[in-house]
Amino acid sequence: MKWLELLVLGLFLALLVYAEFDLPERGDPNAPASVHVSRSYIERSVRDTKTPNIVTAVLADYRGYDTLGETLVILAAGLAVFLILPRMKTPRSR
Amino acid sequence: MKERYENPVVEGVARLMVPLIQIFGLYVITHGHYGPGGGFQGGVILAASLLLLRLTLGEEYEHRRFPPRQAILLATSGMLLFVLVGLLPLGRGAPYLNYAYLPIPGLAEPEARYLGILIVEIGIGMAVWGTLVTLFDHLVGGEAQ
Numbered sequence: 001m002k003w004l005e006l007l008v009l010g011l012f013l014a015l016l017v018y019a020e021f022d023l024p025e026r027g028d029p030n031a032p033a034s035v036h037v038s039r040s041y042i043e044r045s046v047r048d049t050k051t052p053n054i055v056t057a058v059l060a061d062y063r064g065y066d067t068l069g070e071t072l073v074i075l076a077a078g079l080a081v082f083l084i085l086p087r088m089k090t091p092r093s094r
Numbered sequence: 095m096k097e098r099y100e101n102p103v104v105e106g107v108a109r110l111m112v113p114l115i116q117i118f119g120l121y122v123i124t125h126g127h128y129g130p131g132g133g134f135q136g137g138v139i140l141a142a143s144l145l146l147l148r149l150t151l152g153e154e155y156e157h158r159r160f161p162p163r164q165a166i167l168l169a170t171s172g173m174l175l176f177v178l179v180g181l182l183p184l185g186r187g188a189p190y191l192n193y194a195y196l197p198i199p200g201l202a203e204p205e206a207r208y209l210g211i212l213i214v215e216i217g218i219g220m221a222v223w224g225t226l227v228t229l230f231d232h233l234v235g236g237e238a239q
Binding site: 047048049050051052053055056057059060061064065067068070071072074075077078079081082085086 | 126127128129130131132133134166169170172173176177180190191193194203204205207208210211214215217218221222224225226228229232233
């Protein structure tokens with residue numbers, strides 16, 4: 001059984017290494033991820049938002065929905081702890 | 095964890111460090127436009143300052159100054175700030191979260207977006223700050239009221 005697991009893991013490793021050869025070079029301006037909207041963000045963000053930090057402009061302005069969801073996830077975790085833990089009947093170790 | 099940490103050195107250093115940590119947290123939140131930082135990071139730093147106080151001065155003292163109920167109130171009001179600021183542009187027929195159309199007279203479009211980002215970062219900071227303090231208070235296991 002152990003050999004079967006090792007074989008599956010080895011095949012998975014081979015698959016990942018094989019797939020890695022097709023990835024674009026690091027920092028390649030013609031990589032698929034960089035030719036869609038990144039260029040326009042880099043060119044427009046200072047003019048559009050007066051924010052020199054492009055990361056902040058993308059995070060809070062262009063991708064505001066994403067950030068809204070992230071904050072909601074964190075708040076949901078806090079609310080869950082706030083609502084559930086004080087009602088647990090099991091004695092807690094102090 | 096809940097009792098006061100009876101050590102003058104620890105307590106003195108904590109009392110000395112907390113204001114500096116909090117100023118640094120506010121700086122990280124408001125400086126997100128120009129460098130690394132923003133609401134998430136600044137909120138974590140502000141929460142860390144409160145956790146330091148809770149660990150050194152003890153719950154009995156700290157829960158009077160910043161009760162756990164206030165922490166969850168802070169978190170939800172931060173989230174509410176974010177959502178309401180996103181709603182404001184709807185009144186001018188713009189999409190949700192489009193800060194360029196914040197209904198503030200005499201503000202050019204880039205300035206409005208700059209301001210919108212700042213308000214949203216503050217909202218995120220409050221939400222993260224309150225949430226982390228809430229998590230600590232309840233996971234440490236006290237009667238958090």
